[in-house]
Amino acid sequence: MPSAATLQTLMQLSYLIAAALFILGLKRMSSPVTAVSGVRWAGVGMLLATAVTLAFMGGASSLNYTLVIVAMVIGAVLAWISGKRVAMTDMPQMIALYNGMGGGAAAAIAAVELYSGNEHNLVHLTMAAIGGFIGAVSFSGSLIAFAKLQGLINKSVRFGGQKFVNLAILLISIGFGFMVVSGAGAESGLPVVSLFFVFALILGVAMTLPIGGADMPVVISLYNALTGLAVGFEGFVLDNAAMIIAGTVVGAAGTLLTQLMAKAMNRSLGNVLFSNFGESSAAGGSGITGTQKAIEASDAGVMMAYSQKIIIVPGYGMAVAQAQHKVWELTQLLLDHGVKVRFAIHPVAGRMPGHMNVLLAEAGVPYDLISDLDEINAEFETADVALIIGANDVVNPDARSNKSSPIYGMPILNADKAKNVIVIKRGQGQGFSGIDNALFVLDQTRMLYGDAQAAVSQLIQAVKAAG
């Protein structure tokens, strides 16, 4: 049996290898060609780190050892089943859920350190408290995000002075955190550590409740970054290099991703978190005059069959109706007719960045037919038809021209520049964010009302009938 020091070195070395595999894996995931191998590399790193930890957990009592194994099996089996079963359209909330679990785990590590009272190093105590705080906020916040996307919570809770209430909760939890670290609360008899975590959890809930569903991608991305940071902090506490590196890499990458997404909506992160988006929309939408003009699927199908170039703009409505397979069927049919078909994806279409790309990929749409905003915007002018499937704010020309609109300044897809616009929409009402859309009342726009899947099926029949 090698000495304890040798074992420790071996363990740290395997953590180093795991960390390297994570970074290489993330790098490979950044290209579609190597992406699948990337997640497998990271998976090997995870297996290695877990196996080594399990093997070298020598000091643990047999009770603790059994508990570790049982807990791992429970968590792994539940996540495996749910991860395999979830529909692609529900991916955003699943990621939010798994992310919340990671944040909760980081908070649990902090709680173990703080409750057991074995730790007296001030730096470590501070790190544990900060990581625990961030982890707890990410945990409860992600669960609320999950509940909202899953439809368990339908309302965005807002009230006057909410910012100040949230600020007060934040200050109280920081205050308790201070007492935990300094040991000031020890003799007061207050359950300081518990109060610290309770207020951190409440803060996560209070921060997320007022945020509208349209902003959820940014929020999930933010919590993803926060969980990474929390894991990094707990890594410092446990002297675990793999946790420090992996957590920090995710924290930095997630922060950048969050900024990219907020920028795509032309809003700062603070604006997403603290302005009650959607409230001002009643005033902002009042400038729209004109009526929506309906079209029958048969007419729309003929128009499309005899077009030269069609640009399809998918949105959340396509995801809700699970219409992506029908959309690809329609696309193939049009391609057979010699029509040039492209997909235009807005960075924040759907509920997560790239949400639409994932759905289209699931249906089998090759990704070279798919273009993002910068690539395709100039092409709308030469398109005969822009087909909008369940998208709304991302094609609202008010964002360019109407200064009173809440989304003024957001980069949009220039669907209004196309010669004809066909909009598939469930009804005449406003979209998710509650803003009127000037595109819907333009002269060249026709509305095809109905569920996206049913409407696209009718279009398929119509195109077939047309020739």
Add this chain to the structure above:
Amino acid sequence: MIDGVIALYIFMLAAFTGYEVISRVPVILHTPLMSGSNFVHGIVLVGAMVALATADTPLVRVIGFIGVVLAAGNAVGGYVVTERMLKMFVLAGKKKGS
């Protein structure tokens, strides 16, 4: 083992690495990549295991147990959904993936 200043160096270098790795990612991979980075912070599992292994009171055991369940869920769930998503990306001309 990892003292303060060294830890800060690790933190700084890892932060730059994360920033660089993601700055070259095409938009179409943003969701899978968020999912992938979500999987990577599942490494919190090893920390939760160590924390539970050292637990010595019932309260701490319960918290540690919950921590390991959550962390294992993060790691396994993150992996499964990321792999499922990434498998779906295919080039035009290649056969359609499942």
